[in-house]
Amino acid sequence: MCGNNMSVPLLADAVTVSGAERETAAVIFLHGLGDTGHSWADALSSMGGGYVKYICPHAPRIPVTLNMKMVMPSWFDLMGLTPDAPEDEAGIKKAAENIKAIIEHEMKNGIPPNRIILGGFSQGGALSLYTALTCQHQLAGIVALSCWLPLHKAFPQAANNGVNKDIAILQCHGEMDPMIPVRFGALTAEKLKSVVTPTKVQFKTYPGVMHSSCPQEMMAVKEFIEKLLPRI
Numbered sequence: 001m002c003g004n005n006m007s008v009p010l011l012a013d014a015v016t017v018s019g020a021e022r023e024t025a026a027v028i029f030l031h032g033l034g035d036t037g038h039s040w041a042d043a044l045s046s047m048g049g050g051y052v053k054y055i056c057p058h059a060p061r062i063p064v065t066l067n068m069k070m071v072m073p074s075w076f077d078l079m080g081l082t083p084d085a086p087e088d089e090a091g092i093k094k095a096a097e098n099i100k101a102i103i104e105h106e107m108k109n110g111i112p113p114n115r116i117i118l119g120g121f122s123q124g125g126a127l128s129l130y131t132a133l134t135c136q137h138q139l140a141g142i143v144a145l146s147c148w149l150p151l152h153k154a155f156p157q158a159a160n161n162g163v164n165k166d167i168a169i170l171q172c173h174g175e176m177d178p179m180i181p182v183r184f185g186a187l188t189a190e191k192l193k194s195v196v197t198p199t200k201v202q203f204k205t206y207p208g209v210m211h212s213s214c215p216q217e218m219m220a221v222k223e224f225i226e227k228l229l230p231r232i
Contacts, residue, residue: 008101014057015041020050025115025229026106028055028099029143030124033064034072040121043213047222051231053111055102059124062091075127076150081180083152083187092150096131103137115229119143119221122180122211126150129188132167133159133195141168141228143221146180146211148188156195169201170224172217174209 015037029040037056044054059073066078076091099118107113117140120128125147132142133155149155159165169192173185182205189203202224206214 008105010057010098011055011102011105014055014102016056017041017045017054019053022051023053023111024051024232025049025117025140026053026055026111027117027119027143027225027229028057028102028106028128030075030099030118030120030128031056031059031073032120032122032124032146033059033074033078034067035121035124036073043218047218047225049226049229049231052225052229053106055106057099057102075123078123081184083148083184087151089151092127092130095127096134099127099131100135103135103139107137113137113139115140115232117141117143117225117228119145120147121145121213122147129169129192133164136161136163138163139167141170141224143224144169144171144188145213145217145221146173146177146185147171148180148184149191152188152191155191159195164196166197166200168224168228169196170220171201171203172213172220173203173205174211174214175205175207176209177211179211 037058041056059075061071062074063069063071064074075095077088079086118128118132125144129144130150173182175182192201
């Protein structure tokens with residue numbers, strides 16, 4: 001394994017689940033507000049695919065306006081969780097650059113961008129959508145769980161390079177989500193259809209599920225990963 005992790009701040013202490021064989025694909029997955037990469041690394045690593053590497057970085061600890069300025073793991077500051085809430089534009093863009101640095105690092109180590117899926121849950125899913133759609137490399141797909149598209153008013157112009165115009169997006173949402181209502185997820189899916197090829201956007205909802213994941217959703221994620229990152 002060549003390449004220096006220290007040059008990519010988020011990789012230095014990220015939870016990385018290495019493949020049991022030669023790694024030819026990678027899934028970079030971003031956790032939600034107040035969480036760490038550990039909780040998702042366990043769930044993803046059980047999906048198998050010995051040639052797939054799973055990278056679950058930890059968000060930096062910053063004061064979060066939404067939570068009375070408490071310091072906690074957060075990819076960027078959050079002021080509110082409604083489509084018209086003010087947004088931390090500088091923080092979102094900086095966070096996206098840090099995730100793009102992980103993508104570049106994997107590319108230098110021999111995994112092409114079209115064998116990389118970017119995904120996340122809640123705030124992490126929001127960042128994965130923004131990062132992938134503004135990335136200059138053609139990625140394999142996006143997994144967006146219980147989330148929204150940050151700086152949505154900037155799209156589709158923000159994705160003007162069109163590199164990921166045909167990217168596959170799996171968007172999942174619990175129908176009883178009290179934090180990010182499923183209606184916000186549906187609005188996000190409609191917005192995404194104006195940014196990428198509409199048929200590439202899958203929006204799946206799960207009855208009775210709150211702001212969390214469920215076995216059926218994780219099965220959909222597993223199938224999505226297997227389909228987009230087949231063994232080569």
